[in-house]
Amino acid sequence: MLPFTDAPVRLRCVDSHTEGEPTRTLVDGLPGLVGDPCAVRAALDDAWAPLVRALMLEPRGYAWLVGAVVLPPTVPGASFGVVFFNNVGTLGMCGHGTIGVVRTLSALGRLAAGEHAIETPVGQVVARLHADGRVSVRNVPSRVALRGVAVDVPGHGTVHGDVAWGGNWFFMCHDHGMPIAADRVHELTDFCMRVRAAYDAAGLRGDDGAPIDHVELSIDAHRGEGRSAHACPASGHPVGPGADSRNFVLCPGAQWDRSPCGTSTSARVACLVADGRLEPGARWVQESALGTRFEATYELVGADIVPTITGSAHVTFDGWIVVDPSDPLAHPGWR
Ligand code: PYC
16 A cells, blocks of 8 residues: 555656657655565565556656666665666666666756765666766676577567566567668567467476566677678668667567667677677667667676676656546556
């Protein structure tokens, strides 16, 4: 049960976009929503789920919005904790969201330039707020669990993909044959949903039986001839000048990521390392279907692949979301 009375509740939120993908940050938290990010994630999946629905869904939100609740730190050295959620529930990590939260807290004067350790439900990440406003996120270690898995997609045929972790689970598919462009997103969404339904039906899972709830389609630029010859050699589909790859990422709630997706780019880095295609410290430029970009690098810490993703965010809204319990469209469970 939410600890609210019959009075309207005002939720202090700041919205931002990171390379086109929105983040709504609940900047002041709420009494009762306390604990480390794992405990708060569990609460948001259960008793506090009406808060997630109120912030994310119509009429106060929209389907492709990602939310974040900022929490006091619970371990020495951390600046704050964060839990992310979307239209269908909580997320393990969120790269674009971390960049958005850091930019938001900086705009509010609550975070200085420099490095900040941030607690998330899947481990600690480190964000660096640069003097020019860009943000780098040193993510959790990323890895490939399964390589080249064949999936039979009804009406399309067989595609192959790697199952990889970048803070969320991804099916990373290259031989899809689809053009990745902003005017094809309905077709791409439909295709990714069919890919996901096919591998779910086949019982494909991440470690410990975790659902693989994100799908990434990518096309890579022709490498080795400088960064100006930009088309996927197999399909001829374009990748923007200076980018190494273009992607389309479908998130768990059947919404596509307008940014190149930080956790997907991290998972992609792990795949590139497994393929012997990216050296530690080398730069990988990942662009989205919109053409916005993240830069990725990685370091090896022992055997761990630790990606760092850099991008920019901008504040778009600063105010209060109001939920009045007498509103018939206050969400089920709110009252
Ligand atoms: O940037 O990691 C990300 C992300 C996950 C879901 C939406 N964006």
